[in-house]
Amino acid sequence: MPNQYTVLPLRERLLSGGTRNGKCLLWNGRRNQDGYGMLDYRGKSERVHVLSYTTFVGPVPEGLQVHHSCNIRHCYEPSHLSVGTNQQNMAYRNACGRQARGERHARVKLTEEQVLEIREKAKAIGNARKGKQRDVPSLRSLTREYGVSWRTIHRIVDGTGWTHI
Numbered sequence: 733m734p735n736q737y738t739v740l741p742l743r744e745r746l747l748s749g750g751t752r753n754g755k756c757l758l759w760n761g762r763r764n765q766d767g768y769g770m771l772d773y774r775g776k777s778e779r780v781h782v783l784s785y786t787t788f789v790g791p792v793p794e795g796l797q798v799h800h801s802c803n804i805r806h807c808y809e810p811s812h813l814s815v816g817t818n819q820q821n822m823a824y825r826n827a828c829g830r831q832a833r834g835e836r837h838a839r840v841k842l843t844e845e846q847v848l849e850i851r852e853k854a855k856a857i858g859n860a861r862k863g864k865q866r867d868v869p870s871l872r873s874l875t876r877e878y879g880v881s882w883r884t885i886h887r888i889v890d891g892t893g894w895t896h897i
């Protein structure tokens with residue numbers, strides 16, 4: 733008597749074998765040591781995301797690989813899969829890494845505390861200047877101190893930026 737797997741077509745096995753997690757479709761079955769979902773198909777152990785691509789999207793051109801846009805290896809949501817060269821895959825992953833790091837460093841560069849600190853220091857610098865004090869650091873020195881652009885400092889000090897603080 734055939735087991736269910738020989739009865740169910742691949743499409744059905746894929747559709748019934750996963751769990752939705754956000755926009756991802758995560759394979760419930762076995763995973764290989766690299767974290768890819770695996771499925772036995774026609775006597776071979778196949779990677780689920782590749783089967784998903786060939787089943788729901790189209791054939792994988794020779795020499796190309798199926799990549800995840802979500803970077804979750806056991807996800808096989810067809811819209812998260814695309815084909816490309818290995819190099820493209822690496823470039824994409826590096827770009828993702830860079831982007832994530834870039835956001836932490838560039839956009840969320842200053843904490844609220846630091847913004848308040850900068851305002852205080854700028855005020856102190858301004859007062860010291862008015863008092864004709866010598867050896868007063870320039871406002872520009874704050875760019876080095878906090879590792880941000882002059883524009884950022886300027887926007888904080890003149891109140892056009894970071895107004896929520």
Ligand SMILES: [Zn+2]
Nearest residue numbers: 756802807812
């Ligand atoms: Zn996904």
